Amino acid sequence: MRAAVFHEPGKMVVTDVPVPDIEADEILVRVRAASICGTDLRILRYGHFKLPPGRPRVLGHEVAGDVVEVGSQVTGHAIGDRVSVTPNVGCGHCPRCRAGLNNMCQDYEAFGVTIDGGFQEYLRVPGFALQRGNVFRLLETLSYAEAALVEPFSCCYRGQRAVDVGFEDVVVIIGAGPIGAFHVMLARTAGARKIIVANRSEARLETAARLGADVVVTTSRTDLTEVVLAETDGRGADVVITAASSPDVQAEAVSLLGVHGRVNFFSGLGQGGTVPIDTNKLHYKALTLTGTTGSSNADYAQCLHLVGDRRVRLDQLVSGTFTLDDIDDAFRHASSGAGMKAMVVFDGEKEDRP
Numbered sequence: 001m002r003a004a005v006f007h008e009p010g011k012m013v014v015t016d017v018p019v020p021d022i023e024a025d026e027i028l029v030r031v032r033a034a035s036i037c038g039t040d041l042r043i044l045r046y047g048h049f050k051l052p053p054g055r056p057r058v059l060g061h062e063v064a065g066d067v068v069e070v071g072s073q074v075t076g077h078a079i080g081d082r083v084s085v086t087p088n089v090g091c092g093h094c095p096r097c098r099a100g101l102n103n104m105c106q107d108y109e110a111f112g113v114t115i116d117g118g119f120q121e122y123l124r125v126p127g128f129a130l131q132r133g134n135v136f137r138l139l140e141t142l143s144y145a146e147a148a149l150v151e152p153f154s155c156c157y158r159g160q161r162a163v164d165v166g167f168e169d170v171v172v173i174i175g176a177g178p179i180g181a182f183h184v185m186l187a188r189t190a191g192a193r194k195i196i197v198a199n200r201s202e203a204r205l206e207t208a209a210r211l212g213a214d215v216v217v218t219t220s221r222t223d224l225t226e227v228v229l230a231e232t233d234g235r236g237a238d239v240v241i242t243a244a245s246s247p248d249v250q251a252e253a254v255s256l257l258g259v260h261g262r263v264n265f266f267s268g269l270g271q272g273g274t275v276p277i278d279t280n281k282l283h284y285k286a287l288t289l290t291g292t293t294g295s296s297n298a299d300y301a302q303c304l305h306l307v308g309d310r311r312v313r314l315d316q317l318v319s320g321t322f323t324l325d326d327i328d329d330a331f332r333h334a335s336s337g338a339g340m341k342a343m344v345v346f347d348g349e350k351e352d353r354p
Contacts, residue, residue: 002016002017002120002121003015003016003017004059004120004324006043006051006058007056008047008053008054009044009045009046010045012044012331014324019121020116020122020124022071023071023127024073024074025074025130026071026124026125026126027069027070027071027124028068028069028122028123028124028125029066029068029083029122030066030068030123031063031065031122031123031346032066032346032347033144033145033343033344033346034062034344035149036341036342036343037061038179040112040331040334041331041334043113050110050113050114051113051114057112057114057117058116058118060111060117060119060120061087061113061151062148063117063118063148064082064083064084064138064144064148065082065084065123065144066082066083067081067083068122073127074130077135082137082138082140082142082144083137084135084136084148084151085111085118085129085134085135086136086295086297086300087110087117087134087151088108088109088134089108089109089110089126089128090102090103090105090108090132091105091107091108092131092132094106094107097132100296100297100298101296102297103158103293103295103296103299104293104294111123111129115129118344119324119344121324132297133297136300136301136304138308139304141308141309142304142307142308143315145318146307146315148343149315149317149318149341150300150304150307151295152178152182153182153186154299155295156179156182156183156186156266157295157302158292158294158296159264159290159292160264161299162264162290163241163262163264164262165239167191168193168238169190169192169193170193170231170232170239171183171194171195172196172197172237172239172253172256173196173197173198173240173241174197174199174241174242174244174252174253175199175243175244175267176198176199176207176243177204177340178341179243179266180243181207181211181340183243184208184211185211185212185312185314187212187239188211189311194214195213195215196214196227196228197213197216197217198217198224198227199216199218199219200220203338205217205218207316207317215227224252224256225256228256235258235259237257237258237261238257238260238261239261239264240261240263240264242263242265243266243267245267245269246267246269247269247273247275250269251276251277254277254278254281255281257287258285260285260286260287261285261287261288262287262288262289262290264290264291264292265291268293277289317341318341318343319338319340319342320333320341320342321342322345323344323346
């Protein structure tokens with residue numbers, strides 16, 4: 001089979017490798033669609049702390065496909081099932097895992113990091129991932145490409161749950177890439193009163209407006225604080241979500257909030273340093289500051305139904321489809337800032353589902 005194998009930062013090679021053999025407690029999935037995440041871009045550029053030098057790995061953790069082989073000890077899964085896989089597999093016994101927070105487990109395994117991921121024709125799903133609930137059967141209404149996008153969408157869902165977006169809220173989303181777009185969809189679904197989306201360039205703001213943003217702001221030309229105050233009659237925003245990895249964005253987010261405002265620092269900074277926060281504003285405005293990372297399997301299950309019920313259409317964010325042999329082009333598209341989500345499809349998989 002063909003697989004895109006990461007060898008070291010800057011080097012990923014599409015090559016022929018054996019189809020994985022499965023154990024009695026495992027399944028084999030024929031990959032139909034796998035989308036490229038910002039994490040994939042960072043691993044290709046810088047590596048990952050869980051990937052020691054010299055350890056080849058197939059990246060890709062936003063993935064969907066068909067079950068083609070089932071181990072003799074596996075129950076609940078059958079050949080022909082259309083499935084998707086959540087990436088972070090918790091240890092199953094730490095306090096966070098026992099609380100259903102597999103995304104917060106410190107001893108986790110992950111597809112595309114410690115387990116070969118979706119940028120290959122066949123994906124082996126280890127028994128421990130099956131046993132810990134990381135494989136989901138797809139509703140028939142979902143295309144494989146949309147199913148692959150449920151994973152990043154569910155991460156945004158977790159972020160919005162942390163700030164409890166509601167119908168009275170003015171929501172400011174800073175960053176208009178795919179993550180910002182998912183947040184627009186979710187805020188609109190939650191019935192937010194007004195959605196303001198800010199981005200340095202205009203290219204992606206048109207998509208944000210099409211998805212439901214009421215106001216779009218090009219921050220390279222317009223002062224975001226002035227716009228927020230004008231749109232809220234001087235009160236400030238109820239919710240701010242940072243969908244861009246920038247210390248300046250995080251610092252500005254707090255200043256945009258009104259009384260009882262809530263912020264979700266969705267995008268991390270990596271090695272970007274610390275951000276000064278005016279704790280006087282935090283105190284006197286009774287602000288709530290939250291941070292979220294990843295999503296739990298429970299979050300994913302809820303989003304799978306939200307998307308499967310057609311309350312949102314994630315296929316709108318697929319801006320480029322590529323074969324596995326063209327994965328270098330797919331990564332260039334994903335990192336260019338020109339489009340939204342780059343999707344690697346297999347066997348020309350372009351479904352026409354409702």
